[in-house]
Each structure stands twice: as structure tokens, then as C-alpha cells.
Amino acid sequence: MIQIAVLGYGTVGSGVVEVIDTNHASINKKAGEDIEIKYVLDLREFPGDPVEKKLVHDFETIINDPDVRIIVETMGGVNPAYEFTKRALLAGKSVCTSNKELVAKHGPELLEIAKARDINYLFEASCGGGIPIIRPLNSSLTADEIDEITGILNGTTNYILSKMASDGSGFDEALKEAQEKGYAERNPEADVEGYDACRKIAILSSLAFGCHVDFEDIYTEGITRITATDIKYAQAIGTSIKLLATSRKIGDGFYAMVSPVMIDSNNPLFSVQGVFNAIFIHGNVLGDAMFYGSGAGKLPTASAVVADVVDCAKHLHRNIMMNWSSKKLELMDISQVTNRFFVRVAGSMAGELAGIEAVFGKVEPISIPSVTEEFAFITEEMTEAEYKEKAEMVTGIISMIRARF
Amino acid sequence: MIQIAVLGYGTVGSGVVEVIDTNHASINKKAGEDIEIKYVLDLREFPGDPVEKKLVHDFETIINDPDVRIIVETMGGVNPAYEFTKRALLAGKSVCTSNKELVAKHGPELLEIAKARDINYLFEASCGGGIPIIRPLNSSLTADEIDEITGILNGTTNYILSKMASDGSGFDEALKEAQEKGYAERNPEADVEGYDACRKIAILSSLAFGCHVDFEDIYTEGITRITATDIKYAQAIGTSIKLLATSRKIGDGFYAMVSPVMIDSNNPLFSVQGVFNAIFIHGNVLGDAMFYGSGAGKLPTASAVVADVVDCAKHLHRNIMMNWSSKKLELMDISQVTNRFFVRVAGSMAGELAGIEAVFGKVEPISIPSVTEEFAFITEEMTEAEYKEKAEMVTGIISMIRARF
Numbered sequence: 058m059i060q061i062a063v064l065g066y067g068t069v070g071s072g073v074v075e076v077i078d079t080n081h082a083s084i085n086k087k088a089g090e091d092i093e094i095k096y097v098l099d100l101r102e103f104p105g106d107p108v109e110k111k112l113v114h115d116f117e118t119i120i121n122d123p124d125v126r127i128i129v130e131t132m133g134g135v136n137p138a139y140e141f142t143k144r145a146l147l148a149g150k151s152v153c154t155s156n157k158e159l160v161a162k163h164g165p166e167l168l169e170i171a172k173a174r175d176i177n178y179l180f181e182a183s184c185g186g187g188i189p190i191i192r193p194l195n196s197s198l199t200a201d202e203i204d205e206i207t208g209i210l211n212g213t214t215n216y217i218l219s220k221m222a223s224d225g226s227g228f229d230e231a232l233k234e235a236q237e238k239g240y241a242e243r244n245p246e247a248d249v250e251g252y253d254a255c256r257k258i259a260i261l262s263s264l265a266f267g268c269h270v271d272f273e274d275i276y277t278e279g280i281t282r283i284t285a286t287d288i289k290y291a292q293a294i295g296t297s298i299k300l301l302a303t304s305r306k307i308g309d310g311f312y313a314m315v316s317p318v319m320i321d322s323n324n325p326l327f328s329v330q331g332v333f334n335a336i337f338i339h340g341n342v343l344g345d346a347m348f349y350g351s352g353a354g355k356l357p358t359a360s361a362v363v364a365d366v367v368d369c370a371k372h373l374h375r376n377i378m379m380n381w382s383s384k385k386l387e388l389m390d391i392s393q394v395t396n397r398f399f400v401r402v403a404g405s406m407a408g409e410l411a412g413i414e415a416v417f418g419k420v421e422p423i424s425i426p427s428v429t430e431e432f433a434f435i436t437e438e439m440t441e442a443e444y445k446e447k448a449e450m451v452t453g454i455i456s457m458i459r460a461r462f
Numbered sequence: 463m464i465q466i467a468v469l470g471y472g473t474v475g476s477g478v479v480e481v482i483d484t485n486h487a488s489i490n491k492k493a494g495e496d497i498e499i500k501y502v503l504d505l506r507e508f509p510g511d512p513v514e515k516k517l518v519h520d521f522e523t524i525i526n527d528p529d530v531r532i533i534v535e536t537m538g539g540v541n542p543a544y545e546f547t548k549r550a551l552l553a554g555k556s557v558c559t560s561n562k563e564l565v566a567k568h569g570p571e572l573l574e575i576a577k578a579r580d581i582n583y584l585f586e587a588s589c590g591g592g593i594p595i596i597r598p599l600n601s602s603l604t605a606d607e608i609d610e611i612t613g614i615l616n617g618t619t620n621y622i623l624s625k626m627a628s629d630g631s632g633f634d635e636a637l638k639e640a641q642e643k644g645y646a647e648r649n650p651e652a653d654v655e656g657y658d659a660c661r662k663i664a665i666l667s668s669l670a671f672g673c674h675v676d677f678e679d680i681y682t683e684g685i686t687r688i689t690a691t692d693i694k695y696a697q698a699i700g701t702s703i704k705l706l707a708t709s710r711k712i713g714d715g716f717y718a719m720v721s722p723v724m725i726d727s728n729n730p731l732f733s734v735q736g737v738f739n740a741i742f743i744h745g746n747v748l749g750d751a752m753f754y755g756s757g758a759g760k761l762p763t764a765s766a767v768v769a770d771v772v773d774c775a776k777h778l779h780r781n782i783m784m785n786w787s788s789k790k791l792e793l794m795d796i797s798q799v800t801n802r803f804f805v806r807v808a809g810s811m812a813g814e815l816a817g818i819e820a821v822f823g824k825v826e827p828i829s830i831p832s833v834t835e836e837f838a839f840i841t842e843e844m845t846e847a848e849y850k851e852k853a854e855m856v857t858g859i860i861s862m863i864r865a866r867f
Contacts, residue, residue, distance in 0.1 A: 086785070087604040187745075189602030193597070199493070201488075343592045350750060351749045351750065357748050363605030
């Protein structure tokens, strides 16, 4: 029997307890041993709850109990999760987590401690919720050099953008509905400003490229400025706007960015709707691959955490090698990254297009009947620096969204 | 250094050599040891080829060389691949393969030999080409009880159906083009009759359900009877026809079948085009997930085989547990499986519909301007047995395709 402890009895933590209870027979079979939850750590009381008798309020009870071999950290946030995780690993207990903030910030250090002690620090649930992506990157795509990862990594923003596209609502209205349905938090900043997606792409890129990608180096733009009119233009030309988190290898350089991007139906991410997430990967021999599923939610996320518990149980005294060194990966300056650009501009196409093409060269002009006193155009591919320079020479630009097709 | 041998220098075998050569630095890093190809077994000579000096014609050279720790079997077919694989495993050499015929037929026996010797028999490339699916089933989805796997598992047939949909061509014409492009073999029977997809769903189901699903028990129907007119009807109602390989848990029973199915755009498999494959999985806690990528082709398939070589290298003396016992899973009789049915019938809707609804109950009638002297309808959900019984009571039925929406 292997005894475990769960730190934090919130959404994911209670999901972990539920999943282990629901599927205990098949989980124990796959783990090769019986998994038993000995403690649940939370500051709150849960009278009448099935875990009531396992509840402890002091981490010392857990860290000092040699029977506890695996710790599930589902507290979220950097503190005190960082201290608890580090102490657990130093004490020879494996840790499984859904905590992307902590993994993005202290991943390399915690992985090194686990490696030195022949135990494991696993975080499948930190990116893409229930979608298996960390383990495939680590142990399935090992024959490839990965040159691109692009993901829809945040369910809240994908729900909001899908909602805006399906019923024409504005950002505020769609956000409100997402909050009412429990898909967005009361303080939605981490989601809608792209910070959550930024941490996730930092983790995935670090594993894919083998060096540490610091999330603070990643250019990040959220979806708060996307309007119903932007969506109308996108739909008029058969495209959709998605919050994409991308990292790419270009020659010997790497870049990473999070921003809204217009994509067309040839892109496998095009039809990912609502709270679903998907991660597109290009490998130099594999070609294109995509992983799709529930990017959040209690049970899907818990499914990924418990799969990590099973893996820890199967590797109690053996480190599962991760390709993530503490050596920092220097990212290219975003100004050198190329994209096409969708640009809305005030005025009439008849009056302004010639002047715009004098600056930008040939563009693809778009006008839609329901939107007056402005039009839009899509540029050819150019660097961010070139775009910025040219945009300063044009008056009346209302907004810009990157376009990838 | 770990020395390996490749059996069969055909498409996949030469791909394996190419991938190991192209990405040797990153592969060696991930394997933790240098991987070196010592022998390539083929009856043919390849003068001037880089493997010329490694070429041997006799398996005895390989089996008797204690330096060879891992054998890549890319010969295809059951014989002599079965004998070679069994002898290799009995001699303590791990085996990696892309050979779905052999895995579907002798998987449990070969896995048991590998387990008894603390080595491995891995076959990631046998299903879905380069798509990581075997390893995720084994080691990522371990918290779930999987209740459905539905895949587009054959690139040739998906190419043919996509081609028929995009340019209105008939089956024979689309097959001919697939053959010209190298996507279909000269003898296309294994693909177009569904035998290839049948073996793959047998393997995936065995791993997901933990017992042996015998491919010979699986109801299998190919795409040879799909016509341009069927595709026209499908498009008229916003659906597409795909060759789906499905296995599902229904209560305490299981069924598996391979057949063309009409699906709509809510199905994540709807937009899988051309030679791409995708595998949809539903887990009782995970919910929906989908894995998408190149289902065939030299390098994508080789990518999966080499990932297995890396895993074998990391687990030289340690068996990677697979959830596939030799205990046979009894499948439900197909007559008890429910679907909706799309049915084409001769005559006019005005003349025939009342009689049809008297037999089938309420149906969804479909007529399209370009098709005369017939119409079509889609039934409510019913068992195969019920459909068969009712269909015998209606005259003039031209064809039937299952519908899932």
C-alpha cells in the first residue's frame, strides 16, 4: 500500500479525492499497489465530508510521517506551495501538482532536487488540464526536435472568444456570462490578460527545448481589447480569433509569445470551441500533431494529477527523466518575429487604401456592410518591427490583431 | 552505447535509420546513452546506401550477437516477424515494432515474454503512425476508466473519402489518385476493406480495457460501397462520411466495430482531412480527449518507432507495464449495438415516405435537387437488429450508412 497526502481541498484537491475513490480498483491495478489517502491538508474544516477524519491543518504532520510517500500539491500559488514542495522532495517524498505558477517559477530547482533523490516531481495537470501533454513531450516525442508548440491553453478566454463569435456579444458581456457559469473567476485578470497561458507555454517550451524558458521573458497580450467588431471582420473572411500561446525555433533562435491571433479553417486549432484546450506541436520528423481535451475543470484536471500519482507509485525509487535544465533559454526579441497583421483603420477604403498600400505594399482589403466609417486590411508577412514602423506612418489605425494563414 | 538492429529496410525501416541519423544528438541525450545501429537485416542488397556495410541477410547474425540489446522490427506481416520477435525477446533483447498485424495477433504472448524477462515489447507506431497514443493510453490515462475509443485510424481511406468530398469524384477515381500519390498500395484491400483499421482498434481496445480483443471478432465494413451520391447527401446536411473504428463500453458489455459513419461538425473527428489520423477517447473522469497527427508515412511512423527505442534504452532491465492480459474480452453481438441509420431508397418522397414512417416511425427525410428518382432518410437511434428487421419490410432500399449525431 502507498499512502499519500493531498495539500489543499479546493476544486482540484477534492477532485483528486473523488477520482481516487471512484476508480480505485483500476487505479490500484495500474499502479501495482493500493493507493490510500492518509491526510488532506486544509485550513478549513469540512464537517460531514468524507475526508473529515483525514483532515489536518498542519503540514508538519504530513512531512514528519514516513508512511507518506507521495504528496499531491493542489494549493495553487507560489507560497507556501514552494516551501512545502521543496521540503517534501528534500524529505524523499514525490510530489504531483497542478500548480503552473510554481512549476513555471521554480520548476528546474524542484526537478533537480527530485532527480538527486531518485524520486519525482510531476506536473501533467499544470498545462492543458486533463490533456496528456507533459508526458507525451517527455517520453513520446523523444525522436523529434520540436520546432513549434502553439496552444489554446486557457479555457476561460477560449470560452469568451467562442461566445463572442457565436452570439455577437462584446467582451464584457461574454466575460460576465463566463463568470456566471463558473468558467471565469471574479478577478479574471490572470486569464484574460494571458498570464495563465504565458506560464503554461513557458513550461511546455522548457520541456520541448530542454532549457529554462522564463515566463517573464515572454511577450504577453490578453484578449481584453478584442471587440464584437473584430469578430465580425474575422467571420466575414472565414477566420476565427483565438488566444494562442506559441513558441518556435527559427534557425538557431527561439521566440515565445501569447496574443490573440486570427486563424483560418486550415489550422487544426480553428475548431477548438468553448472551454476546450488544444496543443499543436510540430516535430522535425513527426510533422504536425495535436492534443485536444478539457483544459480545466475539477475532474479532468484531477484525472491528470492522479495519473501522475500512479506514475510516482510505479517509480517510487526511480527518477523519470525530464528534459528541462536550469540553463536559461535566451529568447529572440519579439521585434524580429514575423506575422501577418490584420489592421482596422478609420475612413473609407476608396479614400485611404492607396495611401496604406504606399506604406505597407500590397494588402488584402476587407470591408463589411454592417461596419461603416472604417475598413480593415491584412498585410503580407513582416516583422513586428517593420509593422510598427509602417503603422506609425498611417493615421487612423483603430486596432491590430496578428494573423496566421 | 547501446547497439540496435533493424529488421527490414523498407519504408519504415529506412525511416528509422534516417531519423536516428538526423536527430542523433537529441535522441542520445534523451536516451541517456548513444544509440548505434549495428545491423540492418534485409534480403536485398543496397549498393551505395549508407547502411551497405551494416547489411546482413541472416537473422542468426543478429540473434547471436550479445551486443545487440534492442531490435527494431519493421518487416510487417506475421511471418517471419513473429518467429524473429519471439526469439529476440526470449534471448533478452527488447523489440520495438510498427507491425500491427503481429501485435493484434500475438500481442499478449509477446508482452508476457517481455515481462518475464524484464525487457520490453513496444509498438507505439502500430496505431496512428506518429501520433502518440499507445504510451498515453498506458501511462497518462491511468486515472480513468475508458469507455470509448473512436478513431480515424487509416490514412488511405480518409484520403479517399476526403478526396471524394472535395471534388465529387467516385470511389474508383479517388482510389486511383491515392495509388498514384503513393497513399494507397497496388493491392488496397487491407485499407479499403477496413482490415487495417480493425487491427488497430483491436490493439487500442485491448490496452484500454485490459483484456484481449480479438480482431477477428470485430464487425468490419470498408468504404468500397460509398459512392459520390452518398457524399452529396452527406454534404447537403452538413455532415461528412468517415471510416470510424470504434470500441465502447455499454454497461458491463463491450462492442467494437469498423464502418463508414456519417458525423456532423460537433464531432471533433469531423475536420480530420486527407491522410491525417485522429483518435477520440472518452474517460469517465477525463471526459473527451483527442489525439491528432500523421497516421502513416515514412518519417512520422519512424518517429514513433524511434521514441520506443529511446524508451527501451531508458528501461533496459525494467519492464514497462502494459494493461493487456491474454484473457479474451467477449464482445457484444453487433445486433445489439445502437446507431442512427442513413438510408437511401428508390422512388419519390411523396409516394414512399408515409410507408417508410409506418415501419420506422418518425424519420428525417432528405432530398437533394441533383439526385432524382430516389431520396434518403435518417432514422432515430435503434439497434442493428431492429434496423435490419425494419429494412426488410421496406422495398427499394439502395444503401445504408450509420449516422452518429
